[in-house]
Amino acid sequence: MSLLSTGVGLVSGLNYTALVAALTAPEQSQINTLQTQDQTFKTKATAVSGLNVQLLSLTTSATSLGTASNFNSLTVQNSDPGQLTVSTSTGATTGNYQFQSLRLAAAQQTISQGFANTNQQLVGAGTITLSTGGQLSTPTPLNVLNGGTGVQPGSIRITDRSGQSASIDLSNAYTVDDAVTAINSASGISVQASIEGGHLVLTDTSGQSTSNLSVTDGTLGGHTAEDLGINGSVATSKITGSTVYQATGAFTLTSLNDGNQIRLASGNQPELRIQLTDPGATTLDVDLNGATTLNDVVNDINNATNNSGKLTASIANGRIVLTDNTGGGGPNALSVAEINGSTVSHQLGLDTTASGNTLTGNSLVAGIDSVLLRNLRGGQGITQLGQISLTDRNGISAIVDLSGAQSLNDVLTAINGATDVFNTKLHLNATLDSAGTGIIVKDTSSATSGNLVIADVGGSTIAAQLGIAVNANQKSVGSGSLSLQSVNLATSLSTYGPNGTAVPNGQFRITDSTGQQSIVTVSNNVKTVGDLQQAIATATSNAVTLQLNATGDGFQLVDQAAGAGQLTVADLGGTTAAKLHILGTGTTGGDGKSQINSRLGTTITTTATDTLASLVTKINAANAGVTASIINDGSTFSPNRLLLTSTQTGAAGNFTISDGGLGLGFSTQTAGQDALLKVGSSASASTFIRSSSTNQFNSVFTGLDVDLNAVGTSAAQVSVVTDTSKITGLISALVSSYNSTITQLGTNLNYNTSTKKQGTLGGDGAVLQLSNVLPSLVTNTISGPADSSIQSLTALGISLNQDGTLTLDSAALSQQISDNPSDVSSFFLDSTNGFAAKLKNTLNSYTDTANGLLTQDAKGYTDSATSIEQRISSLQDQLLSRQEALFTKFIHLETLLSNLRSQQTALASILGTSTNSSGNSSSGSSSSSSGGATAIGAAGTGTT
Secondary structure: OOOEEOOEEOOOOOEHHHHHHHHOHHHHHHHHHHHHHHHHHHHHHHHHHHHHHHHHHHHHHHHHHOOHHHHOOEEEEEOOOOOEEEEEOOOOOOEEEEEEEEEOOEOOEEEEEEEOOOOOOEOOOEEEEEEOOOOOOOOOEHHHOHHHOOOOOOEEEEEOOOOOEEEEEOOOOOEHHHHHHHHHOOOOOOEEEEEEOOEEEEEEOOOOOOOOEEEEEOOOOOOHHHHHOOOEEEOOOEEEOOOOOOOOOOOEHHHOHHHOOOEOOHHHOOOEEEEOOOOOOOEEEEOOOOOOEHHHHHHHHHOOOOOOOOEEEEEEOOEEEEEEOOOOOOOOOOEEEEOOOOEOOOOOOOOOOOEOOEEEOOOOOOOOOOOEHHHOHHHOOOOOOOEEEEEOOOOOEEEEEOOOOOEHHHHHHHHHOOEOOOOOEOOEEEEEOOOOOOEEEEEOOOOOOOOEEEEEEOOOOHHHHOOOOEEEOOOEEEOOOOOOOOOOOOOEOOOOOHHHOOOOOEEEEEEOOOOOEEEEEEOOOOOEHHHHHHHHHHHHOOOEEEEEOOOOOEEEEEEOOOOOOOOEEEEOOOOHHHHOOOOEEOEEOOOOOEEEEEEOOEEEEEOOOOEHHHHHHHHHHOOOOEEEEEEEOOOOOOOEEEEEEEOOOOHHHOOEEEOOOOOOOOEEEEOOEOEEEEEOOOOOOOOEEEEEOOOEEEEEEOOEEEEEOOOOOOOEEEEEEEOHHHHHHHHHHHHHHHHHHHHHHHHHHOOEOOOOEOOOOOOOHHHHHHHHHHHHHHHOOOOOOOOOOOOOHHHHOEEEOOOOOEEEOHHHHHHHHHHOHHHHHHHHHOOOOOHHHHHHHHHHHHHOOOOOHHHHHHHHHHHHHHHHHHHHHHHHHHHHHHHHHHHHHHHHHHHHHHHHHHHHHHHHHHHHHHHHHHHHHOOOHHHHHHHHHHHHHHHHHOOO
16 A cells, blocks of 8 residues: 555655655756747747748749740630530630531431330331441532532522522532522522532523523622532523532542542552553552542552553543553553452442553542442442333333443433433432432322333343332332442441440451351451451351441351351450351351341341330340330320430431331431531631531630530621730739738737737748848839830739738739730740749749758758757656656655554553553552653663
């Protein structure tokens, strides 16, 4: 048990805590003094750090004012934000612009016939194919006419043969179709516009001959009529315009041949071998690698090794013409062949027969709004051009010569213009069908008994191969889909996956009909369908081949192993085969061989139990680029319709649908269309129209983006101007940050008369220096350009107050920014003498994390505090040791006192026992007591 309780001795009653405190008071006093010093240093370090933070804020302002882009900040002033939104990005410059939203982007919507209900009425068993491409007519933009120089926006004036005139505004026309529609919609004149090949045709329908049929440019100025090829005046009922659309040297290779790509040879090898007619049988190998335009192709042929003028390539009437200059006399005819696995001659129209020393290629483009005959039937084309005979149901007949036809439009125009030997026009109308993938020829007579007859003459195969050969008592004949080729061996795998996505690298296993397995690897080197063809042939040793399909929208794998099984394809850990649309088991084709068909389209199989509702589920699960839903049109009978909507807006999202004979009655409600934005004034030569599959137009001009909100009736006036508010805001932020710094400096330095105390950093050299440097910096003149109107902050409306803070005159600043923007920017931005650089350099000398004066200052205070804390810790350890030693001594003292008291108590006890015994034997208490006292005294003072 301790002999101390709350620092007080239990025996002595002494307050040892107080005694120890008194004995160690000098040491504690020293510690207290050091702790006060420690706190002072910490307070100073905190104050310096706080000041450092404030200076960093001021540095941020200096940095912003030293950044050129902040002085080039722009803002957009838009007169019609409801029509369009204009925003700026990197690279934008000030200027005035005119933008008009002509059309918003739309997604194709196709609707079926009505169904009585959605869950009971059956759709039927069959297949529905959804696909992109295959359209036989796409609107031709005006900007591709005339070799890419386009058509100047403006107006034209047409006068018909009755003398009536109309001015037609074509300034908002984007395609040739737009121009044709505008002409045909014009009131007051009897003129119809149509398209034939690469030119426009105007036909007077007034039936009069009072004046010439004429076309001139309108009041908007420019040369629109001339660019359209229809300016002129004729004393007949028809103006046949000049050819304004045919291939020229400027055409890119990707824009030729209905967009079908050219497959070059691998490894920079030559693609073409041209056989000349000279006695030496010269051949020229032509390397087209690197060619992007027709001019490049011509140059590559003319510059081929060993040519030296023996062969001349040129472009004439939209075709490549090869002229052999060797003089002939050799064993060979002039011809062109493909070498090294390329597929070039067909795409360049050179797969034709020469006439003497000249080989004139086929047309490279089909003309306005049409396609080339050679790309129909999946790229097989028409094998034999020639004549066809036509007979309408009135019995009027004609022979039409199509031996020179190059485009589908050539065929349609010839049928529509057919006349008999008496120049009587046949009652036939040939147009594209409603799906746009085939043609239909209708008898327009009122006859009901005669046969409609369309037949090939001689060796011609046109009518049969176009699917319009007929001899029957019917009003029309349709071709069905003509299978326009959109996939060839040059088609990139980067867009062959579902909905235009890339086919991923990976491996798949092919098992042929004999059970032989082969692994095909699709790597970065397999870039095209042709590359895939070679990879499959190599892997299977030609037991399985890849062939382009007959529908023109893909390819098929064909088993050549002649086994009893079916061809199968399985992915090996990836999705390559699935994305190539070849995953699964083949079926037996008409040739008896197992095959797997890959199409860009998606085929959906319906069963006998499928309803409208289940069909919606299947279509949406197929990820075919459309979404399916059911709408109710409110009809009394069969109100439920299947609505298919493209997932992509714009013309690129257009799709075709074949119901495989299910009779679902699909019709297009809304065609997918691109958004149109007109840039510039109506009649300016610099005006142009841009299209976009969405309503967003990026970089219409550098750094200027436009988003369409609604169709506009007139152009929005847009100004991109310097955003002076940003500069004003930055300078205002500088003044505010500077004033906060000055206030903080004053608080840390100045003597407080209320508390009678010096500021926390009073006497600090670095801080005192800073308090003098900053006011000097903001009041000094900057050595800028001599002719600059701004040499100091004062010129910007910034004045120094008596307390050292700044005051900003915003009106004066705005005036300077408006009147002298370059002087304002120069004052701040000059890298040597600019205010921003000087201020930043000054502040950095104080705040630099390594050598800044305030950084070093704070470090000194912190180091001092750390040193003192170490000394305090040492003294506290010593004090604790001494206190413990003193308490140990006092405890010993209490122990000694306790022992003494115990001895005293024991002695007293012994003494008390002896006295009692003597008293009991005495005869009288008085004498005994007296005698005892004497004895005790003797004992207490005796010398034992």
